[in-house]
Amino acid sequence: MNNIFTNENIKPAIRQGLAKIHFTEPTKVQEKVIPVLLAHKNAVVQAVTGSGKTHSFLIPVLNEIDEKLEYPQAILTAPSRELSEQLYQVARELRDAAGLNISIAHFAGGSDRERQLKKIDNHKPQVVIATPGRLHDFVEKKILLLDYVKDFVIDEADMTLDMGFLADIDFIAQRLPKDTTLAAFSATIPVKLANFLRKYMSKPEQIVIDNPAVISPTIKNDLLDIGSKNRKAVLHQLLTLGQPYLAVIFANTKQTVDDLTRYLQDQGLKVAKIHGGITERERKRTLREVEAGQYQYVVATDLAARGLDIAGVSLVVNYEIPRDLEFVIHRIGRTGRNGLAGHAVTLIKAEEMNRIASLEKMGIHFDFVEIKNGELVPRKHYHSRNERNNSSYAIDNRVNGYVKKAKKKRKPGYKKKIKRVIQQDKAQKNKIEQRHKIRKAKQQRKKRREDRS
Missing domain, CATH: 3.40.50.300 (P-loop containing nucleotide triphosphate hydrolases)
Incomplete structure (x- = not known):
């Protein structure tokens, strides 16, 4: 074809x-x-x-x-x-x-x-x-x-x-x-x-179009929550954990690539950079030097996500998530090529989890990890905690008290009373939530009308 x-x-x-x-x-x-x-x-x-x-x-x-x-x-x-x-x-x-x-x-x-x-x-x-x-x-x-x-x-x-x-x-x-x-x-x-x-x-x-597995099964794809830590410091720690054969770090802008390159070089790492601001001649020279083993780390924008084909990329790091989520697939695909094992790590903060959820819907599976005692170790996934904390019907302290008491043996009818109170509480919260949605919808319609006027 x-x-x-x-x-x-x-x-x-x-x-x-x-x-x-x-x-x-x-x-x-x-x-x-x-x-x-x-x-x-x-x-x-x-x-x-x-x-x-x-x-x-x-x-x-x-x-x-x-x-x-x-x-x-x-x-x-x-x-x-x-x-x-x-x-x-x-x-x-x-x-x-x-x-x-x-x-x-x-x-x-x-x-x-x-x-x-x-x-x-x-x-x-x-x-x-x-x-x-x-x-x-x-x-x-x-x-x-x-x-x-x-x-x-x-x-x-x-x-x-x-x-x-x-x-x-x-x-x-x-x-x-x-x-x-x-x-x-x-x-x-x-x-x-x-x-x-x-x-x-x-x-x-x-x-x-069917949604096939978008990430090669030979790639270990990890998610690292940096919390309140400095993103650059976490990146440096990650890059020096196991001394990768060759690591490619992706950032979203030329300025960030320049900034990261300087920072990592100041930490004593041999770092090359590739982005749209460098000439084609300089880009080709840099790639030749990388392939010759003169650099262990490459910092790049998404310009290189599709075209960068260097043998031996053992680690890909998403320093930040791209605006176009499709590029995550192309970034990660720089490692684990030709059936070889690969490793990808995406740095995130809690407020970016909605974007991770979008990536998971695209068929990208992540394993949660954290850095402990100088190595990456598994950690519990956010979802279970978020589902508890963000339940549509969070039970308030009054009802919570009933629930705790329910664990003790009580007279007949006591458990029914607890269930009834919880159901009433949920119903009340549901009414409030529905009113809020209706009010919000009205405000949006009003705003649209004002924008058009």
């Missing part, structure tokens, strides 16, 4: 850009989706984060843009400011690598609306990446025109449904040109979402 990244229907500049950011082997979702969207067919794609779905629609979308036409030609939506920001950054990376003269704009609720309006006045965007509420606002007020839109993509469609944004998407979809190519990407396709999509897509291509 021909590699879709070299397909002649994709502009040469984009093909070169893909090679530049080290996209050489397409994922399953990219193989199936890109030809469909290049052929201007509607698609409903069921694929999890981490499957490569983002580039499966970005490549066809950027391929269709007429650089001379200064109107929105593609609209991509994501349900939250964070997700839309991630999508915006990935789109810019591909555009810049391909050297395309395409204007990409990001519009999200919760951001400075006036500043976004000035951007539109100064330069009309050709690709719009937005949250549904802000997009509704700008289209309703005719700030953004839809007359020339060729592609409309709903990313994280199930989350869009869950967050109550389908009405906003509906408003946009009704106003699109009839020949617009529509695509929805979702981890799951609930009935309500399927019915909604059917309203705008007649016999779309249904593409379902």
Whole structure:
């Protein structure tokens, strides 16, 4: 089967850009989706984060843009400011690598609306990446025109449904040109979402991508909670525990890579760095020196996550979790290659556990560890503690007293009384929780109306 990244229907500049950011082997979702969207067919794609779905629609979308036409030609939506920001950054990376003269704009609720309006006045965007509420606002007020839109993509469609944004998407979809190519990407396709999509897509291509094991079974994948400790100090301690043959440490920005490199060098370690701020010539020289064994540690950005192919990487460290969670898979995949054993460690704090939960949903399994007596040892997983502490119906002290007394032998009817009190307490808390949800929903609706006014 021909590699879709070299397909002649994709502009040469984009093909070169893909090679530049080290996209050489397409994922399953990219193989199936890109030809469909290049052929201007509607698609409903069921694929999890981490499957490569983002580039499966970005490549066809950027391929269709007429650089001379200064109107929105593609609209991509994501349900939250964070997700839309991630999508915006990935789109810019591909555009810049391909050297395309395409204007990409990001519009999200919760951001400075006036500043976004000035951007539109100064330069009309050709690709719009937005949250549904802000997009509704700008289209309703005719700030953004839809007359020339060729592609409309709903990313994280199930989350869009869950967050109550389908009405906003509906408003946009009704106003699109009839020949617009529509695509929805979702981890799951609930009935309500399927019915909604059917309203705008007649016999779309249904593409379902299975979620295989995303991390090689030869890799030990650990999670290290740094607590209140200094992240750099923990990293240094980790790197010097067992003297890895070759360790690659991933950070999110060029500045952090530079900072970490200096810090580790000051600790006496032989450290090389790789990021987009160094020249291609310097990068190749550094890689040659690493392969020759002149360095034991390499600090890199995600630029190297796909393209770094060095034999003998025995340890990968995620110094911080990337904004685009898909990169965790590519980072970890630098070790444990060719059937060899590998080790990956991700540094986290308690407040980042929601991101770990997202990674686990993608099929990535972590083992919790801690540093004790100069070695990594297993520790209890957060989940069991969190489930106790964050129970929807935490029992207050009064009821807790009844529960403790229940362990003693009592007169007949006493246990029933305890159960009744607990049930009443749960019912009361449930009422309060429901009122809170209703109140919060009303506030959100009110805020959306104010944002649109």
